[in-house]
Amino acid sequence: MDNLGTDNNPLLVAIVGSGPSGFYAAEALIKSDVKIKVDVIERLPSPYGLVRSGVAPDHQKLKQAINLYKKIADTPDFNLIANVMVGGDISVAELRKTHHAVIFTCGAETDRKLGISGEELKGSHTATEFVGWYNGHPDYRELEFDLSHDIAVIIGQGNVAADVSRILSKTVDELRHTDIAQHALDVLAESKLKEIHVIGRRGPAQAKFTPKELREFGELSDCNPIVQEQDLVLNDESKKELEEKSNITNKKIYDLFANFSKRELDSNKSKKCFFSFLLGPKEITGNTSIEKLILEKNELSGEAFKQSAKGINETIEMDAGILFRSIGYRGVPISDVPFHEGWGTIPNEKGRVTDTDGVIVEQLYTGGWIKRGPSGIIGTNRACSVETVRCLLEDLDKLNIETKKSGAEGIYSILNNKNIRHINFDDWTKIDTEEVKHGEPKGKPREKYTYVDEMLSVIN
Amino acid sequence: MTTIVTDNCKNCRFTDCVSVCPVACFHYDDEMLYIDPEVCIDCSACIAECPVQAIYEDDDIPEDQEHWIEINAEKAAALPVIEEQMEPLPGAEERKTELGF
Numbered sequence: 142m143d144n145l146g147t148d149n150n151p152l153l154v155a156i157v158g159s160g161p162s163g164f165y166a167a168e169a170l171i172k173s174d175v176k177i178k179v180d181v182i183e184r185l186p187s188p189y190g191l192v193r194s195g196v197a198p199d200h201q202k203l204k205q206a207i208n209l210y211k212k213i214a215d216t217p218d219f220n221l222i223a224n225v226m227v228g229g230d231i232s233v234a235e236l237r238k239t240h241h242a243v244i245f246t247c248g249a250e251t252d253r254k255l256g257i258s259g260e261e262l263k264g265s266h267t268a269t270e271f272v273g274w275y276n277g278h279p280d281y282r283e284l285e286f287d288l289s290h291d292i293a294v295i296i297g298q299g300n301v302a303a304d305v306s307r308i309l310s311k312t313v314d315e316l317r318h319t320d321i322a323q324h325a326l327d328v329l330a331e332s333k334l335k336e337i338h339v340i341g342r343r344g345p346a347q348a349k350f351t352p353k354e355l356r357e358f359g360e361l362s363d364c365n366p367i368v369q370e371q372d373l374v375l376n377d378e379s380k381k382e383l384e385e386k387s388n389i390t391n392k393k394i395y396d397l398f399a400n401f402s403k404r405e406l407d408s409n410k411s412k413k414c415f416f417s418f419l420l421g422p423k424e425i426t427g428n429t430s431i432e433k434l435i436l437e438k439n440e441l442s443g444e445a446f447k448q449s450a451k452g453i454n455e456t457i458e459m460d461a462g463i464l465f466r467s468i469g470y471r472g473v474p475i476s477d478v479p480f481h482e483g484w485g486t487i488p489n490e491k492g493r494v495t496d497t498d499g500v501i502v503e504q505l506y507t508g509g510w511i512k513r514g515p516s517g518i519i520g521t522n523r524a525c526s527v528e529t530v531r532c533l534l535e536d537l538d539k540l541n542i543e544t545k546k547s548g549a550e551g552i553y554s555i556l557n558n559k560n561i562r563h564i565n566f567d568d569w570t571k572i573d574t575e576e577v578k579h580g581e582p583k584g585k586p587r588e589k590y591t592y593v594d595e596m597l598s599v600i601n
Numbered sequence: 602m603t604t605i606v607t608d609n610c611k612n613c614r615f616t617d618c619v620s621v622c623p624v625a626c627f628h629y630d631d632e633m634l635y636i637d638p639e640v641c642i643d644c645s646a647c648i649a650e651c652p653v654q655a656i657y658e659d660d661d662i663p664e665d666q667e668h669w670i671e672i673n674a675e676k677a678a679a680l681p682v683i684e685e686q687m688e689p690l691p692g693a694e695e696r697k698t699e700l701g702f
Contacts, residue, residue, distance in 0.1 A: 161623065172684075202602070205642045206623045353645055353658060386702060390649055393661070520621035520646030527620065527685075 145241065145541040146175035151218075152537065153548040155240040157227045157475075158247035159183040160190020162509025162522040164210045166244050169530035171218050175537065180240070180549045182231070183223040185279065186564055186572060186596040188214075190248060192519065194278040197304040198319035199311065201586060206519055214566045220549050221566040222556075224597070230561045231552060233477040233505075239551030241540040242504050242533055245478060245487055245494070246526065249470035249510040253485075255296065259425025260466075264290075268301045268467035275308060275329075277322035277589035279596075287430075288332035290462020294434055296422055297467035298341035299349040300518070305465050306339045307357060310364040310414045318584045322591055337364075337414040338459065342450045342468075344418045344441060345372060345398045346379040351518075352393040359401065364412035368402040372418050381445040388446075421452055425464065434461040470515035478505065487511050492529025493536070504540065506533050568600045575599050602659060603638040604645065605673045607666040609655035609700055610634055613693040618647035618656060620686045628680040632690075637677035653702050 143149040152175055156163045159181045167179045187193060189207055196203045213219055225231060227247075236243045252267035254260060264287060273281035288309075295306045308316070313330045321329075341348055345368070348355075358366040373395075375383070383392050398416060424435040436457050439450035471485025479496045481488045487507045488495045494505035508526035510516075517525075533540075547554070556563050572590065579588035590596045606618075610633035618634065619627050626640035627647075636647075636656075648656045657663070659670060 165623075202642050203644055206644075209624050351645055352661070353643070356660065386654075389654055517621075518646050519644055520623035523623055524620040 142543065142545070146177070146537055148176050151176040151178045152242070152540065153178050153240045153546045154180070154242045154244060154533070155236045155552070156181045156244045156246055157236075158190060158245065158509070158511075159188035159221065159223070160246060160248055160509065160522075161192055161206065161210075161519050162246035162248070162512075162526050163190070163244075164213050165523040165526035166246055166508050166530055167219055168213045169527045170533075171213065171216050173530070173534055175534060178218050178220070178548055180220045180222055180552060182225050182227055182552070183221065184226045186224045186569065186593060188221060188223060188566075188569060194273055194276040196519075197272075197308060198276060198321035199307070199316060201319060203519065204320075219566075221569065222549065222552055223564045223569060224593070225552075225556060225561065225563050228475040228477075230559065231555055233475060235555055236552070237504050239547050239555075241542075241546055242506060242536075244506040244508055244529060244533070245475065245511055246507070246509045247472070247475070247511050249472045249485060249515045251471050251473055251485075252466060253469040253471055255422050255466050255468065257422055257424055259427065259431065262425055262427050263430035264427070264462065265425055265431050265464045266466075268295070268297070268305045268465045269470065271305055271465055272301060275321055275325035277325075277591040279591060279593050282324070282591045286328060287463060288328060288334055290333065292336045292338065292460050292462050293334050294338045294340060294459070294461040294464045295467060296340050296464065297469075298339060298416075299467065300351065300354065302339055302465075302467040303350050303354040305467060306337050306414055307354070307361075309334055309337050310358070310361050310412055312363045315362055320580065320586045320589060322589055324591065335412055337412065338461075339414065339416050340420050340422070340436065341416070341418045342421050342439060343448065344375065344379055345416075346375055346383050346391055346395050347441075347448065348391075348394050348398075348416075348418075350394055352390060352397060355394055355397045358414055359397070359404075361410075361414075363410050364414050365404070365406050365410050366401040367406075367413050367415045368398045369417075370402045373399055373402055376441055378443070378445040378448055379441065382448075385445070419450065420457070421450060423452075423456060425461075431461055431464055434459050434464065470510065472511040484514060486514050492525075492532050562597065564597070564600060572596050572599045602643050603670065603673075604636050604641050604643055604647070604656060604658050605662060605666075605669045606634050606636055607655050607657060607662070607669045609653040610651075612690055612696050613653050613655070614687070614690045615652050615693060615697075616683065616686045616689065617650040617652060619683050621646040621650055625682055625684045626677075627683050628677040629683045629687075630676065630680050634683065635673045635676040635680065638674050653697050653700050
């Protein structure tokens with residue numbers, strides 16, 4: 142047999158998950174000087190992961206990353222096998238037989254819990270659910286969010302918390318011409334929310350927003366951003382953090398909070414979005430659905446850049462009609478793949494999957510959030526997947542085994558034997574075209590199909 | 602909205618930004634990098650990566666650097682794309698120290 146990675150014996154790689162990390166892994170493989178065939182397996186009929194269903198609908202420019210993914214998908218060595226669940230429709234053991242290597246880029250699909258009493262009450266939601274719902278993700282299509290209350294609380298001060306609170310703070314007119322799902326727009330149109338509270342465990346010098354996102358709160362058509370001046374008082378260590386020249390991002394964020402605190406309230410605007418700090422959720426109370434949130438005041442301790450928040454046994458109570466937690470994300474374990482329960486990731490060394498004792502598991506690799514945890518933005522995953530692919534290509538000799546691998550044909554035969562419907566990139570393109578067509582009359586970039594069956598019926 | 606490479610990149614060209622760019626919108630010459638505003642999606646991943654804080658969003662750009670908005674657009678259109686990180690220019694570390702980083 143010819144050497145692995147040559148025309149007659151290409152390296153066959155299966156990538157599990159077609160979000161940014163999956164596409165960047167595919168790109169790095171295809172651009173390498175090794176002859177490769179990549180099969181990207183996606184659970185939904187639609188590719189692009191969180192760029193489609195995570196990035197907020199009012200951030201259309203960010204979604205243009207898809208233009209690059211389309212170019213990657215157009216290369217002859219790329220193949221999409223969508224509507225197929227790895228660990229369900231096809232097993233990892235089967236993929237190890239059909240392919241030389243498998244890369245898991247399946248993201249972090251669940252939320253971290255607050256771990257407090259009342260968290261399961263009606264009206265207490267995860268940010269993931271809400272984001273999936275307004276972005277038309279089929280998994281979250283049937284969820285209901287009751288916005289008939291005065292007050293919404295978002296726990297967490299990162300990118301996702303910013304998205305959720307901004308969507309709640311915007312008017313329907315500010316969202317109408319985005320690709321927000323119609324069912325979400327209809328519910329948001331009836332929203333009675335007057336106050337949105339965004340609550341952080343640490344201080345204004347440690348918030349994890351990007352300055353750009355935070356700035357948007359100053360530009361909302363019907364909502365005042367509010368920061369209490371006394372909340373901007375910093376301890377010495379936080380001052381030190383902001384004085385550090387390399388910490389320009391947090392300095393910009395702090396300055397934006399300061400700017401919000403000095404603004405005069407625009408009485409023509411009907412909503413208020415409060416940013417509050419040094420508060421940790423202790424308990425959610427209510428009879429059948431949430432009514433109040435008990436928060437414990439925190440203080441920071443530790444040296445600059447390593448400060449942690451600790452409760453000071455002083456609580457405050459606030460009314461809350463609906464609550465979203467956004468304090469971190471976890472991956473979901475896949476059968477036959479090691480999983481680190483504590484971190485919610487696949488244990489790995491630079492992308493080479495290891496067992497929980499740190500021993501490398503041959504053939505298996507990982508990239509993106511399921512590799513390193515939920516941090517960074519779209520582009521961070523490019524560097525992450527490039528590192529993984531570099532390791533994979535270094536292992537070429539180890540992956541070179543005598544048995545012939547069947548690649549995509551092997552996958553198709555397994556799926557066809559089980560009568561599992563799978564679709565390819567051309568099929569997806571048909572769905573994509575229809576979505577864009579349905580968006581046009583409404584002045585939207587697209588109207589998403591929000592049920593898997595609807596998507597599949599387009600191809601029939 | 603657009604994102605711009607400015608003065609500080611000159612004679613450094615660390616290119617850390619390139620490895621996190623999700624859309625390969627950086628272009629380069631012998632001195633520095635430039636962002637193609639037609640391709641950039643303003644994700645701001647590059648801004649935090651730059652060891653000499655050469656990259657700004659136009660909302661945020663110091664007044665004395667505003668001329669770079671036009672220069673980035675012009676240069677990027679004519680120069681090759683850089684898709685992978687390169688070695689910094691000789692003397693980059695010294696320049697970084699000089700700039701106070």
